[in-house]
Amino acid sequence: MAPMTEVEGRRVALSNLDKVLYPAAGLTKGELLHYYATTAEVLLPHLRDRAVSFLRYPDGPDGQVFFTKNVPPGTPDWVTTAEVPRSEGPARMVLVQDLASLMWAANLVTEFHTHQWTVDDPGEADRLVFDLDPGPPATVVQCCEVALWLRKRLAADGIEAYAKTSGAKGLHLLAGVRGASSERVSEYAKGLAVEAERALPELVVHRMTRSLRPGKVFVDWSQNAARKT
Known part of the structure; x- marks a missing residue:
């Protein structure tokens, strides 16, 4: 099982921390998570209240890459979600509101893609x-x-x-x-x-x-x- 880390009172599973994601630089998943944690103060205001799509690459950007818009299976119940209107019908999507949800999402090996509007004012x-x-x-x-x-x-x-x-x-x-x-x-x-x-x-x-x-x-x-x- 992945080791559990407490982040602002939430238990977050962080996995494969020694896995090298960027071979040219030797950057590991643990170092990527550390980057997100140390930049959270300036990153979170750009994510907060915006539905997030995830670009995921479990084996690094040169491996399999896939886009996730709906709430991923196994999402903890403390992660905020919202129903978002879409042309093909409403979808439930993740909101990255705090450090704990940022670290949970970053553990999926993720880029964060947001709308140009907040969920309070869709469109x-x-x-x-x-x-x-x-x-x-x-x-x-x-x-x-x-x-x-x-x-x-x-x-x-x-x-x-x-x-x-x-x-x-x-x-x-x-x-x-x-x-x-x-x-x-x-x-x-x-x-x-x-x-x-x-x-x-x-x-x-x-x-x-x-x-x-x-x-x-x-x-x-x-x-x-x-x-x-």
Whole structure:
């Protein structure tokens, strides 16, 4: 059985702590859990009250990878869940509200993917996001150029944006918004993506079509749709 650890009064099973998940760096699962624990103070506010989908990779990101939206089997009864509207019908999803539920979820070997709205206001966005994806030979350097243009353009509308590395090769650009539906935010984001393509035609493409993307940065505005995480 996995060893039990007490986290803020909750008993959490943490398994396979010596398992190497990232061979290139030698990073173990225990070290990954330690990372989540030590960054929890700044991570949890971005997760709290948002339904979470899990990208799980029990043998590391080079092994089997699968996406989990519904509450996983065996979820402890003290983990908060909520019914979330979806186009195919409502689903019950996990909310990572505290350190104990964060460590339980991280033990599944997880990336956390949230909606741009909280469960209290489904469909009412409080975040705007652009996913900047470079098409080779473009790199994160070109993503930075596009992010700077978008940040300046957003500032002209009174919106302050922040860049975040998104994983393998691109960037996310995020901003807080208030009092807007997901549909309205999506329309606004699409308008800015189109505007960026017109201003930087050699650098930006706003459509997902693969044949258009080599050497350019795809500004994915669709992540603001209510169904997206």
